[in-house]
Amino acid sequence: MTHRRRDFLRRSALLAGLSIAPRSLLRASPAPTHPYAPGRALDDIVSLADAESAAGQITPRDFFEFVQSGAADERTLRWNTERFQEIMLRPRVLNDVSALDTTVRLFGVELSAPILLAPTSSNRILHPEGELAVARGADRTGTAYVLSTLSNTPIEQVAAATKAPLWFQVYPRPELAHTKDMMRRAEAAGARAHCITVDSPVPGARNREERAGFRLPPELGYPHLTSRFEPGRFSLERVRPIRLVWAEVAELIAHATVPVLLKGIMTPEDATEALKIGASGIIVSNHGGRALDTVPATIDALPAVADAVAGRAPVLMDGGVRRGTDIVKALALGAQAVLIGRPYLHGLTLAGADGVAHIQRLLLRELRMALALLGCKDLAGVTPAVIAPRSWR
Ligand SMILES: Cc1cc2nc3c(=O)[nH]c(=O)nc-3n(C[C@H](O)[C@H](O)[C@H](O)COP(=O)(O)O)c2cc1C
Numbered sequence: 001m002t003h004r005r006r007d008f009l010r011r012s013a014l015l016a017g018l019s020i021a022p023r024s025l026l027r028a029s030p031a032p033t034h035p036y037a038p039g040r041a042l043d044d045i046v047s048l049a050d051a052e053s054a055a056g057q058i059t060p061r062d063f064f065e066f067v068q069s070g071a072a073d074e075r076t077l078r079w080n081t082e083r084f085q086e087i088m089l090r091p092r093v094l095n096d097v098s099a100l101d102t103t104v105r106l107f108g109v110e111l112s113a114p115i116l117l118a119p120t121s122s123n124r125i126l127h128p129e130g131e132l133a134v135a136r137g138a139d140r141t142g143t144a145y146v147l148s149t150l151s152n153t154p155i156e157q158v159a160a161a162t163k164a165p166l167w168f169q170v171y172p173r174p175e176l177a178h179t180k181d182m183m184r185r186a187e188a189a190g191a192r193a194h195c196i197t198v199d200s201p202v203p204g205a206r207n208r209e210e211r212a213g214f215r216l217p218p219e220l221g222y223p224h225l226t227s228r229f230e231p232g233r234f235s236l237e238r239v240r241p242i243r244l245v246w247a248e249v250a251e252l253i254a255h256a257t258v259p260v261l262l263k264g265i266m267t268p269e270d271a272t273e274a275l276k277i278g279a280s281g282i283i284v285s286n287h288g289g290r291a292l293d294t295v296p297a298t299i300d301a302l303p304a305v306a307d308a309v310a311g312r313a314p315v316l317m318d319g320g321v322r323r324g325t326d327i328v329k330a331l332a333l334g335a336q337a338v339l340i341g342r343p344y345l346h347g348l349t350l351a352g353a354d355g356v357a358h359i360q361r362l363l364l365r366e367l368r369m370a371l372a373l374l375g376c377k378d379l380a381g382v383t384p385a386v387i388a389p390r391s392w393r
Pocket residue numbers: 066067068080118119120121148149150169197263285286287288289290318319320321339340341342343
């Protein structure tokens with residue numbers, strides 16, 4: 001174990017035990033005086049890129065590579081952000097934008113902004129409070145949090161830590177009965193929607209994570225699973241796809257008592273099929289570039305999917321959203337909301353719930369600026385007309 005990793009884990013354990021540790025023990029193990037210790041002031045983090053680089057300075061390398069890694073040569077990972085940057089905006093002036101409104105209603109629930117927290121596994125490697133801190137961060141900003149099947153904290157505890165709408169991400173397990181039990185358990189805990197991830201019958205070839213030797217620390221586990229699962233072990237054995245087909249997902253949807261979205265849809269054909277089997281929403285996602293490399297950026301896949309759905313259900317998207325202008329572009333091209341993954345993990349690493357809320361606020365601030373500067377007073381005003389035609393180049 002590297003010195004940095006040991007130091008990080010020691011700090012995490014210390015923070016987790018602060019409230020119960022006797023004074024003598026605290027004196028015997030003084031908290032490491034790291035400049036980026038959780039709870040740090042966040043004034044110097046003025047963009048999501050700042051958070052990424054600050055988190056990169058303190059996170060043990062194997063943990064950071066786990067977060068950052070894309071699949072294989074990471075083309076899709078790069079395209080996800082680059083393709084947003086290539087789209088130009090077309091502002092209108094002198095509209096009344098004095099009363100900005102960024103609220104959005106999804107499945108009957110009003111959110112402060114169209115920015116949700118995407119499901120990410122193993123949050124407790126980054127901060128001792130892990131998923132609890134993410135849930136508290138979502139609470140502070142009034143957004144929804146999609147808890148991963150591969151959370152290190154049980155959904156009952158996460159639900160108790162937040163008033164924010166909680167959704168549950170479902171990784172179907174080899175036995176459908178286990179998947180159904182997991183969904184029931186999430187519903188009983190208060191999950192208001194399920195997102196079934198359909199893009200990962202096998203894990204992607206995450207070479208960067210592999211090279212860094214990422215392993216889940218043995219003291220952490222996956223309380224939603226009944227069988228053992230070890231991330232970061234890329235044996236031939238793992239390339240044994242689980243059987244999951246449309247009929248089974250239809251069965252899961254029929255079993256659910258809350259709306260079900262399918263996460264990981266990239267084509268209009270699959271979006272159409274998803275609605276046919278009863279999905280209540282679509283998440284255009286390539287798993288943050290972590291599954292199949294060289295699939296297009298999600299912002300490029302979005303318009304055709306939105307066309308096929310044609311307003312029959314909410315279309316969400318994730319992958320590479322790093323600026324308020326990215327959100328506006330996604331909305332203009334057919335999304336009702338976006339999700340972010342890595343950025344809130346960087347916030348979590350830096351300052352727990354405060355860090356997660358800070359990332360959300362930075363994006364919301366940028367979204368408000370983008371809306372006002374485009375001449376849009378609310379999200380309904382964001383139409384394809386805010387995208388500049390290619391002829392402007
Ligand atoms: C560290 C990490 C873990 C993830 N774990 C999951 C997961 O458990 N389930 C899932 O459906 N997606 C998972 N994802 C994908 C995210 O939900 C989301 O699609 C992606 O992060 C969005 O891209 P972005 O990181 O560029 O915002 C994970 C992503 C990261 C970075």
